[in-house]
């Protein structure tokens with residue numbers, strides 16, 4: 001391996017999560033998250049007072065209750081799973097004889113990007129590789145990771161050489177890992193829903209090609225599994241605010257699919273989430289399950305995120321190795 005002697009610093013980056021499942025911690029987290037113009041691009045003078053005065057006081061309490069329902073002894077599932085991914089990716093790279101240190105960073109909240117970069121610079125790495133755990137590019141996620149990384153480097157005299165992994169929506173090992181997970185779990189009489197986090201339609205109209213990446217991921221999986229058109233659907237979840245988001249909406253699809261297509265058994269997978277989190281464990285597994293069962297559905301299965309599975313860690317490891325070869 002060409003870079004074997006070099007010391008590589010890897011920044012595994014996820015979105016972020018509150019420190020505790022309380023209204024005040026959720027409010028702190030949402031403030032940082034929702035004041036990022038990559039996430040909400042409304043004029044600051046209009047958005048900030050609305051967010052602070054109206055949205056956060058109401059939403060933080062409601063969302064804290066949702067977090068409480070998924071919280072574990074170790075804390076937020078997203079953080080706990082991300083830490084396991086970090087540890088296992090580190091072990092994988094050691095096994096491959098790569099001199100690498102893996103740090104975990106969140107775009108919002110803790111552990112911070114600043115700390116991750118500083119830890120790696122303190123260890124005198126020769127090169128940084130930033131790996132956002134967002135397979136499909138979106139300006140609201142991947143773009144925000146690049147901003148957070150650049151914000152830290154802005155204050156450094158010595159900027160190391162770095163690589164930024166833009167997306168991996170068609171990576172063959174990613175597609176295989178998802179296809180294998182579906183094959184293991186999906187029953188022959190189930191209809192498969194691929195649900196991705198949504199974005200405002202306006203962002204797509206302004207050039208965010210996220211939906212295209214989601215479609216390409218789904219087509220690659222469906223081809224691999226040999227599913228026919230009437231066996232699956234693609235939809236978008238987690239709307240926020242009043243404006244239109246990209247459609248079809250997952251909750252609407254799940255509410256009407258039995259009536260429209262006589263589908264009574266579904267499996268739902270969320271390929272855009274590298275780790276299970278509030279959006280999968282609560283919104284899909286609890287809320288959407290209830291919607292389906294209240295609308296004539298008979299059975300509902302959620303297929304978990306790839307999380308810290310062997311397939312996923314190997315896939316992430318190979319993605320890093322491919323960066324070292326190029």
Ligand SMILES: C=CC1=C(C)c2cc3[nH]c(cc4nc(cc5[nH]c(cc1n2)c(C)c5CCC(=O)O)C(CCC(=O)O)=C4C)c(C)c3C=C
Nearest residue numbers: 015016017018039063078138140141197199240277278279
């Ligand atoms: C305008 C608001 C939002 C955009 C755009 C958005 C895009 C987006 N988000 C994810 C991944 C995750 N989002 C999560 C939670 C979450 N997302 C929003 C808003 C937007 N997301 C909010 C307000 C929240 C917090 C919960 C709530 O208040 O409803 C999470 C889960 C975090 C956790 O702690 O578990 C993830 C992951 C993607 C992939 C994406 C665009 C492609």
Ligand SMILES: [Fe+2]
Nearest residue numbers: 015197238279
């Ligand atoms: Fe989100």
Ligand SMILES: [Fe+2]
Nearest residue numbers: 238278279283
């Ligand atoms: Fe949600």
